[in-house]
Amino acid sequence: MKDVLMSAGIDIGTTTTQVIFSRLTIAEKGGFGAAPGYAVTRRDVFYRGRVHFTPLLPDDSIDKEEVARILSEEFESAGLRPDDMDTGAVIITGETLKRANAKEVAESIAALSGRFVVTTAGPHLESVLAGKGSGAAELSTRTGKLVANVDIGGGTSNLCFFDDGAVLDTACLDLGGRGIRIENHKIAQIFPGTKRILEAESIRLSVGDSADLPSVRERIENLADVMARLLAEALLLLPESPTLRKVVTNRLITCDRIPEIVTLSGGVADLLGNLPEDPFRYGDIGAFLGASIARNGAIRERLNRNTKETLRATVIGAGNESLTLSGGTVFYQEIAFPLRDLPVVTLPMDGANPEAYGEAIGRAWERIREDGETTAAFASEGLSAPTYEEICRLADAAAKAARQKDPSGSQTWVFVFATDMGKAFGQAFRRRMPPKTSILAMDSVRCGDEDRIDCGDPIGRGDVIPVVVKTLLFDNGERETI
Numbered sequence: 001m002k003d004v005l006m007s008a009g010i011d012i013g014t015t016t017t018q019v020i021f022s023r024l025t026i027a028e029k030g031g032f033g034a035a036p037g038y039a040v041t042r043r044d045v046f047y048r049g050r051v052h053f054t055p056l057l058p059d060d061s062i063d064k065e066e067v068a069r070i071l072s073e074e075f076e077s078a079g080l081r082p083d084d085m086d087t088g089a090v091i092i093t094g095e096t097l098k099r100a101n102a103k104e105v106a107e108s109i110a111a112l113s114g115r116f117v118v119t120t121a122g123p124h125l126e127s128v129l130a131g132k133g134s135g136a137a138e139l140s141t142r143t144g145k146l147v148a149n150v151d152i153g154g155g156t157s158n159l160c161f162f163d164d165g166a167v168l169d170t171a172c173l174d175l176g177g178r179g180i181r182i183e184n185h186k187i188a189q190i191f192p193g194t195k196r197i198l199e200a201e202s203i204r205l206s207v208g209d210s211a212d213l214p215s216v217r218e219r220i221e222n223l224a225d226v227m228a229r230l231l232a233e234a235l236l237l238l239p240e241s242p243t244l245r246k247v248v249t250n251r252l253i254t255c256d257r258i259p260e261i262v263t264l265s266g267g268v269a270d271l272l273g274n275l276p277e278d279p280f281r282y283g284d285i286g287a288f289l290g291a292s293i294a295r296n297g298a299i300r301e302r303l304n305r306n307t308k309e310t311l312r313a314t315v316i317g318a319g320n321e322s323l324t325l326s327g328g329t330v331f332y333q334e335i336a337f338p339l340r341d342l343p344v345v346t347l348p349m350d351g352a353n354p355e356a357y358g359e360a361i362g363r364a365w366e367r368i369r370e371d372g373e374t375t376a377a378f379a380s381e382g383l384s385a386p387t388y389e390e391i392c393r394l395a396d397a398a399a400k401a402a403r404q405k406d407p408s409g410s411q412t413w414v415f416v417f418a419t420d421m422g423k424a425f426g427q428a429f430r431r432r433m434p435p436k437t438s439i440l441a442m443d444s445v446r447c448g449d450e451d452r453i454d455c456g457d458p459i460g461r462g463d464v465i466p467v468v469v470k471t472l473l474f475d476n477g478e479r480e481t482i
Helices: 064-078 094-098 102-113 123-134 136-143 192-201 214-234 267-271 286-295 313-320 354-370 388-405 422-431
Strands: 002-012 016-029 037-048 087-092 117-121 147-152 157-163 166-173 180-183 186-190 261-265 331-333 339-346 377-380 412-417 438-442 452-455 466-470
Touching (some): 002 102, 002 313, 016 064, 037 313, 064 102, 087 313, 087 466, 094 102, 102 117, 117 123, 123 136, 123 261, 123 313, 136 147, 136 261, 147 267, 147 313, 157 214, 166 214, 192 214, 261 267, 339 354, 339 412, 354 377, 422 438
Parallel strands (some): 339 377, 377 412
Antiparallel strands (some): 002 016, 016 037, 147 157, 157 166, 180 186, 331 438, 339 452
């Protein structure tokens, strides 16, 4: 089986909004004696849109109509229609996450962009997508070294450590090239994270200061040097200072391993080196930050400047890397695809104690209902080599709990396993439920309690499900999860 999916990547960031379109080639993997499976074997970005400034309204909310116009313009320029898209992601990044209407804008743009273009937001996923889009994951695989990518946007810096292509750890700092906004040669705005740095480091800068004054410019350079130092600290290249904790958005790196290679992406990655003649040409301090990073010895000695993608790393990650494929042993009936925004509940599974699995489903169901959800994805690691009898006992326990909570079989039941047991479990569960119960059971997908998943239309011969595993974070850090 070989399929080509059309994918859209849309990044609505602190400073810029970007769109790319890709072709993802899906093919069977494995061979004789292996469980059937599928993988994305090729990713081709065939259209890169213009870099647009993210449109804001006077009240600092996102201009939804203008973002929709930008999207329409890019589809037209590419000679495409939203109906052409099979998959993809709209990712809300940086300071844009904090806009009051961020969630509304993300969902409306996703709805305009294709049947299975999904909404994603949050620093962990942004860090991963930027790191993969920049080529850092591939570089770690090719070199066998621990690679850290730092994606420096307008409002935040996202770190992702890769070990042999796999995500080892992520972090995010409230630090970016647009930490200070310049208009008409004056400081027009200082973002909260930057204010905390200024206070902690006793650097005096205020709204209204003239950026043309040598004393003000010197203090901006000092600020940029501190920002570069904080990035080095977050990368574990320098001892941690008290200031670092003041700019953490979600978490710091905890893996306790020092990267051997550092790559940079985001707009600031294109500004390394000496200051340009007009360092305020972009209306911020990104050029100063780029110059300071280039001077920072701890970063410089590990820096690989041959980053595959810089400014477009996140949007390419959204378009190319957000999709996961289920294993080739799935079971589904009476499912109206796509399924969107299902909260994930992780459950322990022990073949020797199936009753505990059923009891965990019952407790999780009660929590789901209390939180106003109607459907969830019950995720488990699964059993590595289950016998038919073990699967039947687990399905018995799961169906007993399901019938108690849903006697009519009117709800949708979704089961996700990391190991290869989706189809067998789904078939066994079906035999124990009312005939028309909506059931989806799939494997080779890993997700956690803070995640949500979207499941697209089956592809190929109908035996693989496109899945996006995501974490949503909107409205000043209020995590959307059960």
